[in-house]
Amino acid sequence: MNHLKDIEKYSKLLSDDFFTKASGCYYTHENVCQNLCLQLKASIDVLSNETLSIIDPFCGDGRLLIKFIQLFQITQKWKVELWDVNLSGLEFASREMERLKSNGYSIDYTVFHGDSFKKSITHDCKFDVVITNPPWENIKPDIREIKNLPEHAKESYKLELKKLDGFMELHFPSSQPLKKFAGWGTNLSRVGMDVCNGLVKLKGLIGIVMPSSIIADSQSVTLRKKILLDFNILNINYYPAEAKLFGKADVTSVTIVYRNIASQKINPSITRYDKNLKVIEKQTVEIDRKFLKENSYIIPISHGIKTIEIFYKLISNSMAWGDYEASIDNQLWAGREVDETRIGNFLSEDSANMSLPFYKGRMIDRYALKEEPNLNYSKVGWVPPSSSKFLRIAWRDISRPSQKRRVMATLIPANSISGNSLGVAYFKNGDEKLLKVLLAIFNSFCFEFQLRNFLSTGHVSLSAIRKIGLPPIDKLLAYSFLSELVDQVIQNDDTQVPVIESYVACKLYNLSRAEYLLIIESFSKVTAEEKVAYIRAFDEINTTQLSLSV
Ligand SMILES: C[S@@+](CC[C@H](N)C(=O)[O-])C[C@H]1O[C@@H](n2cnc3c(N)ncnc32)[C@H](O)[C@@H]1O
Known part of the structure; x- marks a missing residue:
C-alpha cells in the first residue's frame, strides 16, 4: 500500500473520502453480517471440544468475526487472527475480543497490522473458517482524484500503483481480469477472494461479501471458474444496489459461502433480498456444468432466481x-x-x-x-x-x-x-x-x-x-x-x-x-x-x- 503512504502528506489536496475509498473502508451492514454468519454457521460441522481456527484478513472493526463467534456456545474454543491495514479498526476489534474473553469466551487471538495481500503469500497457516469483506477498489489512478497533486507526486503515485498491480498479477493470477484496459483492470475484491482461497484448510469454509460482478461479469471469469469447479458453493445472497449498503455507492452485492472441496453437483441455495433487506426469493438451483462452461461460468441471479432455469433453457436448447x-x-x-x-x-x-x-x-x-x-x-x-x-x-x-x-x-x-x-x-x-x-x-x-x-x-x-x-x-x-x-x-x-x-x-x-x-x-x-x-x-x-x- 505504498501508493497511499506516499501521498498521505498531500491529504489536503485530496477529497475528504479519498483514503476511505482507496482502502475500501466500507464496513459490512448489520443485516448482511447476520445473514452471512448464520449461513456459515449452518454449514459448520464441529465437535464441541475442537478448537476452531478463524481469520478475517481484512477485518476492519472485526464485526463479521465477532458476530460469528457470538452465534456459538460459550464453551467453543477459538484461535482467531485479525488482519487489517487500518489501525483504529484493529484496536476496536481487539477491545471486542477482550470483551468476549471477559464474558467467558475461550479465545486465543492475534492481530496483524499491515498489508494482508503481502502477508498472505508467506502465511503457511490454514484456517477452518475464513470470513471477510475485502476492499473492492480497482487498482487504477483516478485522474479526477489526484488532479491537484504536484506532477512528481502524481507520477510516483501511478508508478506505485503499477508496482502493486504487477505484484497482484504475479501472486494472484486467478484474480486477474479477462482483459486489461490501458494496462489497468485488477480489482481488489477479486484479489481478496483469492487471498481467502489460499488461507482456508481443505474442507474449510469461506464466507465473503463481494460486488455482484463476481457472479456474472465478463472480467471475473477465471476466478469464478475456480470457485465453481474447485470449491463447493453452498449459499449465495443477492442484495440490490437500492439497498444502499455501502454509503453513497450504488452497487449490487452478494455474499457467498463456499467450502474448499470440489463437488460433482453445483447446487447453491440462492436468496434474493429487496431494498429493505427482506427476502423476496429463496431457492436451491441446480446449475449445469456444461452450460456454465459454455457461458463464461455466469450465474444469472439479478433478474430473479426462478428465471435462472429459463435462462439455461433459452441458451442451451438453441x-x-x-x-x-x-x-x-x-x-x-x-x-x-x-x-x-x-x-x-x-x-x-x-x-x-x-x-x-x-x-x-x-x-x-x-x-x-x-x-x-x-x-x-x-x-x-x-x-x-x-x-x-x-x-x-x-x-x-x-x-x-x-x-x-x-x-x-x-x-x-x-x-x-x-x-x-x-x-x-x-x-x-x-x-x-x-x-x-x-x-x-x-x-x-x-x-x-x-x-x-x-x-x-x-x-x-x-x-x-x-x-x-x-x-x-x-x-x-x-x-x-x-x-x-x-x-x-x-x-x-x-x-x-x-x-x-x-x-x-x-x-x-x-x-x-x-x-x-x-x-x-x-x-x-x-x-x-x-x-x-x-x-x-x-x-x-x-x-x-x-x-x-x-
Ligand atoms: C470493506 S472493508 C471490510 C471490513 C470488515 N471486514 C467488515 O466486514 O466490515 C475492507 C477492509 O480492508 C482493509 N484493507 C484495505 N486494504 C488492505 C490491505 N492491503 N491489507 C489489509 N487490509 C486492507 C480496510 O482497512 C478495511 O477495513
Missing part, C-alpha cells in the same frame, strides 16, 4: 448467434460499418459521388426510425463495405440498464451506411423474410432477457450478442410469416407487437405460459396493461394450436 455466423449455410454476418470519429468531415448533403445515406444510433427505435438520414457519407478512395448493399438489422449500441427495453433495433435499407453507434446484421444470401424473423427475435423479451445477463456496460456489444441462444434455422423458416407482422409493425401497427413476442416465446423458444410470464415480469417497467396484452396474445396462439391439433 443455437448461439455466434454459431449462426460461423455456419456456412446460415451466412449470417454481424458487425459495424464506419467509425464515427471526426464524422463531420465525411458527411454532407451532397448525394453524388458514391455517397450513401448515413444512419447513426439516435435515429433508431424499436421497429422504427426516429429520424430519416439527411446527410450522406463519402470519403476519398473509400469503398463501401459489402454489408451496405443489403437490407439489414441495425441496433443501437448505447443501452442503459434503466431503460424499459434495452434492445432498440429496426431495419435500415440497402445502399446506406451506418456509424459505429449502431451494430448491423444481415444474411449474405439476401433472404429478407428470414432477416425480418430475426428482427422479431432480436427485439423480443426472450432475446433481451438473455442479453441483459451478458451486458456488463451500457453498450450492446457484439461479443454479448454472440452468446445469445437463437432458435434453429428450420424454426425461423417455418415461422417466416412473422416477417409480414414485422412489416406491419414497421409501418406503425403496434398491435402486432404482442403477437410477434408471443410467437417468438411460444413457438420459436418453446416457452410455457408460466415461463413467458416470469420473463415479462423480470422487465420491471413493463406496465400491467402491457403484460395482459402479451399474455392474451400468448394464450390465443396456444389455443389456436390446441384446436388445430384436435
Whole structure:
C-alpha cells in the first residue's frame, strides 16, 4: 500500500473520502453480517471440544468475526487472527475480543497490522473458517482524484500503483481480469477472494461479501471458474444496489459461502433480498456444468432466481448467434460499418459521388426510425463495405440498464451506411423474410432477457450478442410469416407487437405460459396493461394450436 503512504502528506489536496475509498473502508451492514454468519454457521460441522481456527484478513472493526463467534456456545474454543491495514479498526476489534474473553469466551487471538495481500503469500497457516469483506477498489489512478497533486507526486503515485498491480498479477493470477484496459483492470475484491482461497484448510469454509460482478461479469471469469469447479458453493445472497449498503455507492452485492472441496453437483441455495433487506426469493438451483462452461461460468441471479432455469433453457436448447455466423449455410454476418470519429468531415448533403445515406444510433427505435438520414457519407478512395448493399438489422449500441427495453433495433435499407453507434446484421444470401424473423427475435423479451445477463456496460456489444441462444434455422423458416407482422409493425401497427413476442416465446423458444410470464415480469417497467396484452396474445396462439391439433 505504498501508493497511499506516499501521498498521505498531500491529504489536503485530496477529497475528504479519498483514503476511505482507496482502502475500501466500507464496513459490512448489520443485516448482511447476520445473514452471512448464520449461513456459515449452518454449514459448520464441529465437535464441541475442537478448537476452531478463524481469520478475517481484512477485518476492519472485526464485526463479521465477532458476530460469528457470538452465534456459538460459550464453551467453543477459538484461535482467531485479525488482519487489517487500518489501525483504529484493529484496536476496536481487539477491545471486542477482550470483551468476549471477559464474558467467558475461550479465545486465543492475534492481530496483524499491515498489508494482508503481502502477508498472505508467506502465511503457511490454514484456517477452518475464513470470513471477510475485502476492499473492492480497482487498482487504477483516478485522474479526477489526484488532479491537484504536484506532477512528481502524481507520477510516483501511478508508478506505485503499477508496482502493486504487477505484484497482484504475479501472486494472484486467478484474480486477474479477462482483459486489461490501458494496462489497468485488477480489482481488489477479486484479489481478496483469492487471498481467502489460499488461507482456508481443505474442507474449510469461506464466507465473503463481494460486488455482484463476481457472479456474472465478463472480467471475473477465471476466478469464478475456480470457485465453481474447485470449491463447493453452498449459499449465495443477492442484495440490490437500492439497498444502499455501502454509503453513497450504488452497487449490487452478494455474499457467498463456499467450502474448499470440489463437488460433482453445483447446487447453491440462492436468496434474493429487496431494498429493505427482506427476502423476496429463496431457492436451491441446480446449475449445469456444461452450460456454465459454455457461458463464461455466469450465474444469472439479478433478474430473479426462478428465471435462472429459463435462462439455461433459452441458451442451451438453441443455437448461439455466434454459431449462426460461423455456419456456412446460415451466412449470417454481424458487425459495424464506419467509425464515427471526426464524422463531420465525411458527411454532407451532397448525394453524388458514391455517397450513401448515413444512419447513426439516435435515429433508431424499436421497429422504427426516429429520424430519416439527411446527410450522406463519402470519403476519398473509400469503398463501401459489402454489408451496405443489403437490407439489414441495425441496433443501437448505447443501452442503459434503466431503460424499459434495452434492445432498440429496426431495419435500415440497402445502399446506406451506418456509424459505429449502431451494430448491423444481415444474411449474405439476401433472404429478407428470414432477416425480418430475426428482427422479431432480436427485439423480443426472450432475446433481451438473455442479453441483459451478458451486458456488463451500457453498450450492446457484439461479443454479448454472440452468446445469445437463437432458435434453429428450420424454426425461423417455418415461422417466416412473422416477417409480414414485422412489416406491419414497421409501418406503425403496434398491435402486432404482442403477437410477434408471443410467437417468438411460444413457438420459436418453446416457452410455457408460466415461463413467458416470469420473463415479462423480470422487465420491471413493463406496465400491467402491457403484460395482459402479451399474455392474451400468448394464450390465443396456444389455443389456436390446441384446436388445430384436435
Ligand atoms: C470493506 S472493508 C471490510 C471490513 C470488515 N471486514 C467488515 O466486514 O466490515 C475492507 C477492509 O480492508 C482493509 N484493507 C484495505 N486494504 C488492505 C490491505 N492491503 N491489507 C489489509 N487490509 C486492507 C480496510 O482497512 C478495511 O477495513
